[in-house]
Amino acid sequence: MISRTKKSVRLLVVLSFYFFLPFSCIDKLEFLEDKQEVQLVIYGLLTDVNERQVVTVSKTSAIGLRPMEIRDARVSLLTASGDRFRYVHNGLGEYFLEGFAALEGESYAIEVLLEDKVYRSNYEKIPELLADDVISFEFNKEPFRTEAPESVFTVNSETTLPNSTDPIYLRWTVEETYFWPLVYLPGTGFPPPPPPPCFISDVIEPNRLNLFDGSGSSTRKGNFALAKRLVDNSFLYPFFVSVKQLSINREAYEYWEKIEAVINNQGSLFDIPPASVYGNISNVEDQNERVLGYFEVAKTKVTRIYTTRADVPFSLVDPCQYFQNKPEDSYAAECKSCEARAQGRSWTNDAPDWWEFD
Template sequence: MKKNLYSTLKQLTCLISLILVTVSCIDRLDFWQETQEGQLIIYGLFTDSEDKHLVNISTTAPLSFRPKGISNAAVYLLTDGEEKIAYLNKGNGVYELQGIHAAEGKSYAIEVILNGTTYRSSFQELPSAVGKDDLSYEVAYEPFKSSEDEYVFKVFTKSELPETKDQLFIRWVVEEAHYWQLLWIPPATPPPPPCFIFDVMDPSRVNLFDGTVTSNRQTESLLATRKIDNAFLFPYFVTVKQLSIKREAFQYWEKINIVINNQGSLFDIPPAPVVGNIVNTENPNELILGFFEVAKSSISRFYVTSEISPIYLQPICNFIPGKPTNQYPSECLSCEARAGGREWTSITPDWWVYD
């Protein structure tokens, strides 16, 4: 039981990383079978923002490993007007769509063709309203991922949610981005390109708000916590995406949250894969993990510097005369090594602006 629970939690944490609570009535969890290696995961998010929109396709991997990206699929956005728009294959299981965004009153789905098999999601309509976040942070000394106290960085929001005649369901996703400076040996070589590393902050936390159980349109929440480490050596950006979603998507994330927080008691709901809204069109009994959601979005962002850290952050990539290059950590020599499987780029993001 414990082994199965741990395996399920690892897979769900990886699923949430690919993409980021109140109690309400939800549907029964679908217990088809235990999560096994090689099961297909399809997750996509399409919003009304001008940002890029991604679909991630992968298969579940052995315990403690990230899902394996699938890069031989064809992915299409479907509209309720029967328009079909192809996603661009970016490699490693990531498919990207730019130059288009969700429009009010429209519904969307995705279609994935993989090895001759077609997978399709249900249609999701873009919600009509979303709120705004007023973000803040706190540095605390408390237990985190262990029984020992350590310094952590915590992100909070005070949210103003809209008055709307439609049912309101909100999910928050917190993303982090940090700059990393590679080893530079002056004057023999030019400065290396910068590294911008992106990740989901506190991926096992699911932040939800159910507007059908309260009339309150103001809420305060802890959104994410992470350990203070050398990611804070340079400017560190936090991006919070408030996503207004439909009930079906909200219930999916509630189920994910239940499984993540399940402690494995004999009286608890047993661990199991969470069935989303994507099916094999020819074999509906195939278990497909993941979900395609359409959301109205509101994006808030702030940054901090190393000045917030109560501990000394040791630079590890500063050039030391006479020290051989191979004696520096690998993360000092390449952005890919520093990223460790996370998304990264050497191109400065448009929003990377600080005083």
């Protein structure tokens, strides 16, 4: 019988890949032995949207710690027709391909060169089908992080499958972007220009997997709760939600389904043992080396909705409200700095291109 400690250790090794992901063909589950070893983790998502395409490269680290970022890899996108596109490293273990969109009918793979070793994924094509999402939101009082009712914001989708007999496999991610004005402290004499506002972004419930297998569905429509978060003062100003629907192939769906099964496994005696889930990336010259991660190519659609303070049925307090005689040093750091407010989330002073609301 496997001890609870060993079960926890094994599960954390699996999750070290999953929690490193930025807002995914397997034949079987491979089980870890008791001895933990450092493993390479590669994840890439390529979409048909003209956007920044990202690959992350890391290695598993000590239990309970984030994966170790790899900063000296050479990452390329390969096409079956012979083209090669080089990713640019951002210094933090992420590699970017700016302004690139995958084309229907073409097959793509990623190649990672590291320490004189070559790692390559299977070639993947973009699926042809997308579903229609009607995105909505609601505010409720319900248990979320605790057993007591809390103020909760929920993102929902009513999804209609395409009129086709071909199978469709879907995955959704949900990202928030909200406006945060810094306090304007004019001081004495000539007033300085007001500070530029903050636009802060983050994935809502990054550890949540939203999956749907439409291949055997008997209904054309489905209703899904895609993300939840607590209501706080982020909703004082315009708050956008971007829902990205990813249409993926069957192998990618099965990969994420196995990741989900491992995450949900609580170590019961009747559950399957925690496992490392291996994807479609391997060492070209050493097939015995186990590589974690996946390279997926997805047909993609992004739907955006937004809320304003008028939509929120709960009381919100502005911690940065300006008062004429209030000393400057009495304002919290989040009132004077976008970085302090973001607390590690992505932020910019420039509004996104799509930032429009009535």
